[in-house]
Amino acid sequence: MLTQSQIDTYHHDGYLKVEKLLSSAEVDELNQEMRWLIDEWWGEDSIGWRGPWRKAYLDEDEQETTKAVFISNPHTYSATWSRILFHTGIVGALQHLIGRNIQWHHTVLHAKPPEKGTPFPMHQDFPFYPHDGPDFVDCLVHLDETPLESGALRVVPGSHKAGPIEHITGEHTRPYLPPEIYHPDITDSVPIPANPGDVIFFSYYTIHWSDVNRTDQWRKSVRIGYHTPETRPIGKPPEEPNNNLMVSGTKAHHHEPKLTYE
């Protein structure tokens, strides 16, 4: 399904946008169910990720007033969002990128409401869910028109090749890269505007960020993370279940103990 040139681009740049991977009927259904889910289950006001990085990315009057809607694992509430984990276009592309056997890891909605939808600072996704190898791919599924002004994803091409980089972490913040070294003013990045149904595949080592949504429309994207079954979480006991959902192929016994039920 992917061409050799697309596969080479992913490995060379650390990301690949595949246009219209989801049909408009599929996006309409996912979008409708996501809007229902936000109305039914959200219910908290959030400014987005907290942390001192906000001073380096936002004017003072905006630092505490951005808006965000995050929902983890929408498949817990919606069968449409369960089925998408096995989408043949997404899983087929992943097989070209990391091999036949694919394990799902997580799904999360990142929605930026109109006018002041939250930005994200430069970061890798690795510190959020560290694993012991490179074959971990995040797929950003676009539900809305995502022009640059809506806070489209921006990536630093080739940055995945450095592997994990030390982030600022702590109780007070989500992990982010030190702004005196990594910041949009000093670090070149490539914006990736997208349309509904487009999916951006990127390595969890790829440095990325996104700006404020300043349009009058929602920008909803859903990140779905997958990895090879050999790629094991760091710092977790091996017997702890780790989102053990295979979406293609099989997992060999030696990778973890067999699950038992009491």
Ligand SMILES: O=C(O)CCC(=O)C(=O)O
């Ligand atoms: O949705 C975005 O614009 C950024 C998402 C992001 O930073 C992430 O998925 O880690």
